[in-house]
Every structure is written in C-alpha cells, then in structure tokens.
Amino acid sequence: MSLPFPLLARYGFALCLWFLCAALARADTGRLKIVATNYPLAYFAGRLVGDRAAVEFPVPAADTDPAYWEPKAKGVAALQKADLILLNGADYEKWLPRVSLSKLKQVNTSAAFKDRYIHTEGVVVHSHGPGGTHAHAGTVYTTWLDFEQAALQAQAVAEAIAKKRPEWKSLVMENLAGLKADLLALDADLRSAAAAQPNKPWLAFHPIYDYLGRRYGFDIASVHWDTDEMPPPQEWEALKHTLAGHPAKWMLWEAAPLAEVAAKLEAMGVASVVFDPCGNRPREGDFLTVMRANVENLKAVLR
Amino acid sequence: MHDVYLAWRYLRHHKVRSLILTACLSLLMGLPLGLHRLLDEGEKRMTARAESTPLLVGAQGSAVDLTLNALYFTAAATPIAMREVERIAATGWADPLPVYARFKVRGQPLVGVELDYFDYRGLVPERGAMLALLGDCVLGADAAAALKLGPGDTLLTTPDNLFDLAGIYPLKLHVVGVLGKSHGPDDQAVFVDLQTAWVIEGLGHGHAGQPPSPAGAGPFAEAEARAQAKLVTYTEITPDNLDSFHFHGDPADYPVSAVIAVAHDARSATLLRGRYLAPDDTAQIVQPPKITQGLLQNIFRVGALFDAVSLLVGAATLLALGLVFALSLRLRRGELHTIFLLGCGRLTVLRLLAAEIVLLLLASGSVCLLGLEVLHRHAGDLMRRFFIS
Numbered sequence: 001m002s003l004p005f006p007l008l009a010r011y012g013f014a015l016c017l018w019f020l021c022a023a024l025a026r027a028d029t030g031r032l033k034i035v036a037t038n039y040p041l042a043y044f045a046g047r048l049v050g051d052r053a054a055v056e057f058p059v060p061a062a063d064t065d066p067a068y069w070e071p072k073a074k075g076v077a078a079l080q081k082a083d084l085i086l087l088n089g090a091d092y093e094k095w096l097p098r099v100s101l102s103k104l105k106q107v108n109t110s111a112a113f114k115d116r117y118i119h120t121e122g123v124v125v126h127s128h129g130p131g132g133t134h135a136h137a138g139t140v141y142t143t144w145l146d147f148e149q150a151a152l153q154a155q156a157v158a159e160a161i162a163k164k165r166p167e168w169k170s171l172v173m174e175n176l177a178g179l180k181a182d183l184l185a186l187d188a189d190l191r192s193a194a195a196a197q198p199n200k201p202w203l204a205f206h207p208i209y210d211y212l213g214r215r216y217g218f219d220i221a222s223v224h225w226d227t228d229e230m231p232p233p234q235e236w237e238a239l240k241h242t243l244a245g246h247p248a249k250w251m252l253w254e255a256a257p258l259a260e261v262a263a264k265l266e267a268m269g270v271a272s273v274v275f276d277p278c279g280n281r282p283r284e285g286d287f288l289t290v291m292r293a294n295v296e297n298l299k300a301v302l303r
Numbered sequence: 304m305h306d307v308y309l310a311w312r313y314l315r316h317h318k319v320r321s322l323i324l325t326a327c328l329s330l331l332m333g334l335p336l337g338l339h340r341l342l343d344e345g346e347k348r349m350t351a352r353a354e355s356t357p358l359l360v361g362a363q364g365s366a367v368d369l370t371l372n373a374l375y376f377t378a379a380a381t382p383i384a385m386r387e388v389e390r391i392a393a394t395g396w397a398d399p400l401p402v403y404a405r406f407k408v409r410g411q412p413l414v415g416v417e418l419d420y421f422d423y424r425g426l427v428p429e430r431g432a433m434l435a436l437l438g439d440c441v442l443g444a445d446a447a448a449a450l451k452l453g454p455g456d457t458l459l460t461t462p463d464n465l466f467d468l469a470g471i472y473p474l475k476l477h478v479v480g481v482l483g484k485s486h487g488p489d490d491q492a493v494f495v496d497l498q499t500a501w502v503i504e505g506l507g508h509g510h511a512g513q514p515p516s517p518a519g520a521g522p523f524a525e526a527e528a529r530a531q532a533k534l535v536t537y538t539e540i541t542p543d544n545l546d547s548f549h550f551h552g553d554p555a556d557y558p559v560s561a562v563i564a565v566a567h568d569a570r571s572a573t574l575l576r577g578r579y580l581a582p583d584d585t586a587q588i589v590q591p592p593k594i595t596q597g598l599l600q601n602i603f604r605v606g607a608l609f610d611a612v613s614l615l616v617g618a619a620t621l622l623a624l625g626l627v628f629a630l631s632l633r634l635r636r637g638e639l640h641t642i643f644l645l646g647c648g649r650l651t652v653l654r655l656l657a658a659e660i661v662l663l664l665l666a667s668g669s670v671c672l673l674g675l676e677v678l679h680r681h682a683g684d685l686m687r688r689f690f691i692s
Contacts, residue, residue, distance in 0.1 A: 076435040100434040100496040102418040
C-alpha cells in the first residue's frame, strides 16, 4: 500500500517547516546579545557586528537622557540576559551600584583613558522641567564628544566583542578600522576648523561639553539652562557677569533654543550653535550623521 | 535444618541475651565501616568543592580559614580590599569572583557575591527570580526550608551586637528567589549582592525620610521627627528610597573575605600564583585542593587512630563475647548433658552451637547493613552538619 503523493508532500512540507523553525529558534538563542547604556556605544557595536548580534539599547524614549535613566527590576532582568554590557564609564551609569549585574559581562569602554576624566568641583543642583533635580558635581561623562576618545571607546567595544566571539575577530577589526576612520576624520575636521580661532571663549547651555572644549581648544563657560525654557532674570544677570570676564560670541546647545532665548542672546552678541551630544537615539539619521551636522555647525561659526 | 530451628528457638527463648550479643556484634562490625563511609563521603565532597575552586586569594594568615570561609562559608577570614579583584582582573589571566561571607542571618550564612558566582557554581532559581536590585536576596534550597521562606517574603538581618547602639542596623531583605538544590554548602546560604552586603556592613546608605513616629503629635514630636530625618540608616530598601542609596569612599577599599580566581588555563594559573610571591604582600593565593588534601590527611590520621582503637575495642569485645559464650556453655552443662542422653552425638551439640553463632552473626550483619544503608543516605548531610560546618 502506498501513500498518496499529495498527502506525503503535505506532511513532508510541514516537517521541513518545523525543522526550519527549530533551526531558526536555535540560531536566535545562540545569537550574541549586546546591551549598550547609551546610543553612541550601541551605534559602535552595530557598526562593528552588523546583524550578527542583537544590539539593544534599553533607554526608552528619544527625549530621555540615558545619563539619568535607571532600570527597574524588569529592566535589570533583561540586562542580566545580555552576553555583553557596554558601559560608558566616567560615572555615566549612576544606577550601577544599585542593581545586580554580572561584572564579567560588563565592559567599561572609557577605562583606557580614565586618568583623563574631567572632574568638576562644586555641586550645582538644578532641574529641567518635571524630570526632578540633578547635580553636575563629579565626573563629566560625555566622553565621546572628544572624537579621539570616542575612537578609543569603539576600540574597547571591538576588543570585547572579539574576546566573546574570537571567530568574528578579523571582521570586527576590519569594521573597527572603518569606524575609527570616520571618527578620526571628524576629529581632524574639527581640529583644523578650531585651529583657525584657538582658545576662543565659548558658552555652553549645560556642563556637558568639557571634553569637546579640551580636545578642540574651546574655552567653555557653562550655565545650567534648558532648551525649551526661558531662563529666569537672575540667570540673565549672572550671564552678563560671566560675559564681562569671558567674552564669548557663541553658545553651544544640544538642540535649538526657544526663539526668544536665541534672540535675547543675539542682542547680547552671542550666537546660538547646536551641537547635539546624541546620547540617545536620534529621531533621524544616526550617530555619524548627527556628529557630522554638529561639526558643520561649528565650522560655520568658526569660518 | 533441625539444628537451625533448635538454635533459633533457643535464641528466642533468651531474648535479652541474644539482643545484647547482636547489638555488640553489629557495633563491632558497623563502627569501622560507618566511619570509613563518612570519611569517604567527606573526602569526595571536600575534594569536589575544592577542585571546582582551584585558586583563592585572601588576606595573609590561615590558609585553612580562608579556604573554609570561601568554600563552606564557615570560619571567619580576615577581609581584603576589593582592589584585589581589580588586581586579578587586570592581569587578564583569571576571572575574579569575590565572596563576602561575614554575617549570619537566623543561623544561616549570609553571603555577598556577584552574579557571576551563580553562573560559576551552576546555581539557578528554582522558584522566583535572580537578584536584581539592592536589598534582594536568594535562598539556598536548605536555607529556604530551614527559614520557611519563599519568593515575596522578607528576612531581617541580624545585627552584629545588640548592645552596640552605634553599630550596624538590621536590613530587611526581600526574598526574590529560591535556588535549586546543589547538594553543597550553597544550599545553606542566603545570597545577596556584594553591594547589599556592604549596605548591611554600613558602607552604603540612603537619605530618604523616616517613617512617622508612633508617638504621634506631641510636644517632642517635631523635634523627634527632625532627629529621625537626620538619621542616615535604613531598615528597608524600597522602590521609593532605592535612588537615594549610595556608597561613600573608594569602592576599591570595600571588604571581601576572599576572591575565587578562575584562571583561563594552567599557564595563567601559574603566572597568577607568581604575582603573590612577594613576602610583604598583604594578600596570599592558595590552592584549595592542596589545603583540602592537608585537612583530609589530618582526618585520615584521626581515622587511622580510630581504626586502631576500634581494633583494640573489637578484640576486647570479642574476648568478652567468648567469655560470655564459655560461661553460658558452663551454665548450659545440664542442658547439653540432656541432649547427649537423648542420643545426640558430640558433633550434633557442636552443630547446634554453631547454628546459634551463625544466626547471631546473620542478625548482626543485617542490622549492620541496615545501619550502613541509612548512613549512606544521610552521609552528606551528616558530614556537612557535624564535620564541615
């Protein structure tokens, strides 16, 4: 007795489909899972491994600053499932002492230059809208705004991935070369633009540009303003005093300030320049396109 | 067959004497065998635990205390600073797994570890989840049974000294999971994250408001509330006050009792051991298999002494039993003469006596085997309860 061919084909097809699904499920569970605590690191990891690994960036909304994000119990459980946890270091992950994570999976990507961290003195507690208060005493954490340091962080990410998956080493190192070339091109571009007007005084809306200032020779004085709020009169008074001793012509912002703020600054002889630190995933483009736009913005005012 | 039946009837008739003889012979056979069974179990367990922990780094001093502290969470070990963990990691030759076993909670060891320790020992939660936030704890299988706790329960740590008013405040731990049985010392432990252990130690604290005073409003209520608000200690870490918890000082100075160094290969292990040869080094590196071997040698020496004592006691017991038998033969002279008069030969009498001895030996052997079987089933627990811990 022989089975009718259509029946055999149907069962055969179902069996093949089942094997395929099982194989795919196995392949997915064996996939390297990388979690990054800020977008620049997630971008670097993505550039280095492509689709071979699942690169996750757990900070939810684009308007949340990952430096002030804190995982809850469920989020910690998700982090615990990662094979590699990429940390920015420089006191960026302030929540780290309050959660349980594998130390052997953690990689402090800025460890190579930890002797060059910038430490600020004095505690200035302030708030930005309903997000609660925070202070900027301690270590400046926006390490990647010095593109040379960003390249070192990318290198640390590459080495950690290669250690985890030695079979990917040549590919990752090849991709690293391309990524470093892009970052160092930005670095060279900005250095040559900044060299035209060395040690010029600048203002910054927030104390996050210290590494940028150090690397490219900008003498930056910071205020603690927000992009979508009109600063109170006493802040303007304080700014007048600052400008008296620090005659800046440009003020760095992470996003365009309110039109009336920009106009008031213009009236004081200070132009607003956007330099987005890109700590979180941008709404458009990626880390490199945002940084290229930042460099172009600076070059435009430095010409 | 009649000999055996008559011997059985005789032994049954003299129940007390037969039971005493059976007990004496059982102990005589069982004691040395039982002791050796326990020693074998102890050796197996200690060797397995030590071999799974090839290198340990701890403070200079007793290597035995260091090994017992890190492997069995017993014996106080002098703490070392966390920077030792970084020192090992920086070599690139081994993965460091810090262990802080200083406190006890309701009789169970409270062990501060990092999550990697659970991966290393193959410990996974059987119920609930793994440690996630500061103040969480997971229980070993036996600790959960002893404390009668499970996920969702809370557990208050025990202060070091009840009369030390400025001492460490107890912390209410949240039980988030119970680990599967590992048949080792991990089953007895209450595990917390290293950072939680440091909060218990008093190195970390929060700065949120205290609960309202039970005294209510009164002339001193406001002053009391102010005084309480200034207190910087907490008895419970909750989602509301979690953000305020922080640590002071350099984390590299924080204490751990030992660091398990998981070397990547034999060469790395040798190189790492070479790093701890300086005589003025405050830390030492030990090889638990060697330390355990030393301990076992001492146990075997005690075992050999016990064998000698058992031999002497056995010989004395056998002589006493011989005497009992000889005296009983004298007492049974009339009975044996009656058997002879009934027409039984001397050989039949000897066969009857031999059957009695065989029956006694069989009964003693059975009791001994039964005892050994019970011991075999509980050897691990007995070893851990009375010898290792």
